[in-house]
Amino acid sequence: MKEVLEQLPKRAMEKHSENKKFFVKLKKKAPKNLDYLMQELHDKEFTQTDCLTCANCCKTTGPFFTNTDIERIAKFFRMKAVDFIDRYLRLDEENDYVLRQVPCTFLGEDNYCTIYDVRPKACREFPHTDRKKFQQISNLTLKNVAICPAAFNIVEKMKERIKI
Secondary structure, three states, X not given: OHHHHHHHHHHHHHHHHHHHHHHHHHHHOOOOOHHHHHHHHHHXXXXXXXXXXXXXXXXXXXXXXXXXXXXXXXXXXXXXXXXHHHHHEEEOOOOXXXXXXXXXXXXXXXXXXXXXXXXOHHHHXXXXXXXXXXXXHHHHHHHHOOOOHHHHHHHHHHHHHOOO
């Protein structure tokens, strides 16, 4: 996995232009079965990909925390939301709450999430490759293929299956 992660940003950059063109076309003319296809590709990829051997998303990026996430996680820690924010979060350029630091504070050395059952929505849904109306998040997907080997593989298989 280490070698895959070392090569992933370069591979993603090499495919960036091709992927961007593909997603522009996809937005204009998405197949009717796109949601089903994405679910199929996502499910198949994650029978072969074990996030615990990777955790690159947790090591390199910080998730966006909604107010609901903050309330839920603060409750888990038996602390006030404001105290959770002060201790773990900061406001980013877009005025969204994100982690103060990466790798994620809640990532254990064994790649397990110490708040897995209450983790933020962004973490639960990452890499967002099984999301409905997938074509609407192409900019996010272009970023995620450089972070997540599974997302990279799903997009490559998607381009093989969808001819536009």
